Every structure is written in C-alpha cells, then in structure tokens.
Amino acid sequence: MNQSNPSAIDVSDLACGYGDNVVLKAITFSVASREILFIIGSSGCGKSTLLRCLIGLSAPFHGAVTYFGRNFTGSDPSERRDILKTFGVLYQGSALWSSMTVAENISLPLEVHTSLSQTDREAVVAYKLGEVGLADAAALYPSELSGGMKKRAALARALALDPVILFLDEPSEGLDPITSREIDQLIGQVRDTTQVTMVIVSHQLSSIYRLADRVLMLDQTTKGIIAEGPPAALAATSPDSRVRNFLNQDAAGADGKSSLAPAISSLP
Ligand SMILES: Nc1ncnc2c1ncn2[C@@H]1O[C@H](COP(=O)(O)OP(=O)(O)OP(=O)(O)O)[C@@H](O)[C@H]1O
Ligand SMILES: [Mg+2]
Structure with missing residues (x-):
C-alpha cells in the first residue's frame, strides 16, 4: 500500500x-x-x-x-x-475480571490508558454500557451475567477507548x-x-x-x-471444496441439504 x-x-x-x-x-x-x-x-x-x-x-x-x-x-x-x-479487544470467552463489577471492568482500560478523572470515567462507562444495552447491569459481577450480557460487557470494554x-x-x-x-x-x-x-x-x-x-x-x-x-x-465460486463446504454448510442443521449462502446473505 x-x-x-x-x-x-x-x-x-x-x-x-x-x-x-x-x-x-x-x-x-x-x-x-x-x-x-x-x-x-x-x-x-x-x-x-x-x-x-x-x-x-x-x-x-x-x-x-x-x-x-x-x-x-x-x-x-x-x-x-x-x-x-x-486497539479494542474482545477475547474469546470474554475474559472479564471476575472480581470486578461490569462498570469496573469497563473503567479499567480508562484508568490504565487515560488521565480522565473518576467522574469522567464514570460518564464514559455509563455511555458505553448504554451503547451495548447494559445500562442496568453496571453493578453486577460477571458471574451474575448471562452469556449474551457477558459478550455485551466485553464489547463495551473493547469500545472503552474509542x-x-x-x-x-x-x-x-x-x-x-x-x-x-x-x-x-x-x-x-x-x-x-x-x-x-x-x-x-x-x-x-x-x-x-x-x-x-x-x-x-x-x-x-x-x-x-x-x-x-x-x-x-467464495461460497459460490471457490475452487477449494473445503472453502465451499464451510461457507455453504447449513448452520441450523435442519435439513442438511439447503445452502444458506444466498438466504443468509439477506439477513438483517
Ligand atoms: N497457549 C498455548 N500454548 C501452546 N499451544 C497453544 C496455545 N494456544 C493454542 N495453542 C495451540 O495452537 C493451535 C491453534 O490454536 P488456536 O487457539 O489458535 O486455534 P483456534 O483456531 O482459535 O481454535 P478455536 O476455534 O477452537 O478457538 C492448537 O494446536 C493449539 O493447541
Ligand atoms: Mg480460538
């Protein structure tokens, strides 16, 4: 380049x-x-x-x-x-600190990498939690979150530093x-x-x-x-059958014969 x-x-x-x-x-x-x-x-x-x-x-x-x-x-x-x-990183398995609340997990990169005051950090954390739909979960610990909430919290932490x-x-x-x-x-x-x-x-x-x-x-x-x-x-034209098979497999596993590629590419 x-x-x-x-x-x-x-x-x-x-x-x-x-x-x-x-x-x-x-x-x-x-x-x-x-x-x-x-x-x-x-x-x-x-x-x-x-x-x-x-x-x-x-x-x-x-x-x-x-x-x-x-x-x-x-x-x-x-x-x-x-x-x-x-960089913002969401690790496989979310990797939230189990001894910290959701808010503390998201505040951590701000504490380490910025000189924001505590009040400003709290404002950023509240904003990021709102963005991922976890406004009410700030005080919860990771063990109290569902799988989807953990991913949202990990995404909010990855987004903390814009x-x-x-x-x-x-x-x-x-x-x-x-x-x-x-x-x-x-x-x-x-x-x-x-x-x-x-x-x-x-x-x-x-x-x-x-x-x-x-x-x-x-x-x-x-x-x-x-x-x-x-x-x-790639699903349509890759010369490599491993690639075509991977990208055409039926994710729902329903009938085992339908190709998802055309149908799924129009999903919202
Ligand atoms: N910390 C580690 N120390 C030594 N070997 C490792 C380590 N992490 C992964 N490996 C090995 O490296 C190879 C690739 O692992 P990796 O975790 O990158 O695969 P992956 O594609 O992410 O798999 P998955 O889809 O299951 O997450 C595997 O053989 C794994 O055993
Ligand atoms: Mg992996």
Whole structure:
C-alpha cells in the first residue's frame, strides 16, 4: 500500500506459534480502513493464535505487522504502547475480571490508558454500557451475567477507548441464534456509527454473512491461508471444496441439504 493511503492493517509473511510449534506461516494479507474482515477456519487452525500475534500478546517467529503504515512488530516500547492504545479487544470467552463489577471492568482500560478523572470515567462507562444495552447491569459481577450480557460487557470494554481497530474473538460463541443476532446488530451499529476497522474471528455462518466484507480462511494442515474474499463469492465460486463446504454448510442443521449462502446473505 502506498504511504499516502495506507491500509489499516498490513501483515507480511507472518509466522506464529508456541515454542517449537509453528501454527501458521507465510501469512500475508491487508485490511482496508473501515473494512470488516472475518478470520474463519476449523477449530485449532490458529485463528486465536493469529489474533494474539496481531495484538502483540505473542511475538511472531517471522514477518511484520503494520498499522496505518506504522511498523508494530519492530516498534520501540513507547510507539508500541501508542499503537496498542488504538486497539479494542474482545477475547474469546470474554475474559472479564471476575472480581470486578461490569462498570469496573469497563473503567479499567480508562484508568490504565487515560488521565480522565473518576467522574469522567464514570460518564464514559455509563455511555458505553448504554451503547451495548447494559445500562442496568453496571453493578453486577460477571458471574451474575448471562452469556449474551457477558459478550455485551466485553464489547463495551473493547469500545472503552474509542478504538480505531477492533479485534473480536468469537463475539457470539455459545449464544443462542437470537442473542447472537443481537450481538451482530450491535457490531453493525458500531460499524455504522464509528470509523472503526474490525478483525473478527468467528465460525458463525450467520454472523459472517451479515457482517463480513471479506473472509480469510485458515487451514490447519497447510498452516496458511486457503481462501480470501467476500463470503458469498467464495461460497459460490471457490475452487477449494473445503472453502465451499464451510461457507455453504447449513448452520441450523435442519435439513442438511439447503445452502444458506444466498438466504443468509439477506439477513438483517
Ligand atoms: N497457549 C498455548 N500454548 C501452546 N499451544 C497453544 C496455545 N494456544 C493454542 N495453542 C495451540 O495452537 C493451535 C491453534 O490454536 P488456536 O487457539 O489458535 O486455534 P483456534 O483456531 O482459535 O481454535 P478455536 O476455534 O477452537 O478457538 C492448537 O494446536 C493449539 O493447541
Ligand atoms: Mg480460538
């Protein structure tokens, strides 16, 4: 990408994993500003591992990640902190602090990364909770929340610092279809009301077809990207049957024969 109009994210020849275990290699892709990219693939293929590398929780074995033209992987600690402040992250499983109330969980990034007064922090927290429909849940602890409320709280925490890039790891995992759709609608609202760029890990076909501009499909065997493009186009024309099968499976599991791609792409 040229310097005057850089992508939001450029990933170049990235390899990542744990110890001697290379989970992914030769990963190269870009995400345009305001794009919603879904990372998909079977369980264990390395979706969360890739996310960890992108947000600096794990150091890559090889390669580079650039955000709006700023080199992240080679950054010094102060530049790295600057870039990290522009991220919002919803971790797989929500990862709320169990000993803190919902409000305290959302206030934490504000305490760590801003110099806002307590009154201002409380105002931001109240606003963010309102945005995700949890205005009445501020004083509850995570153990007192339903699955959908936990995801909403985790989304509010990810939005606390008005991120430029949102990373969401399985934002509707384990939710029933109606609650899952509500979370998708919230994510759609964030897309429509902010300038944010999103990288979302998910295997929920309904979410993919509702929200994704593009998907990136990872594969455990080749440890790489096996498809990249708009989901409906890949479902219809990918030469790779693994890609077509994944994107055409019947998410409801009802009759096992209908392709969801055309029907689901018109979901609200
Ligand atoms: N902390 C870790 N230490 C060592 N190996 C790990 C760690 N986390 C994940 N792995 C391994 O890395 C590989 C990819 O795991 P990862 O969690 O990235 O997959 P995933 O695609 O996110 O799966 P899922 O869809 O189940 O969330 C797996 O073989 C897993 O066992
Ligand atoms: Mg995962």
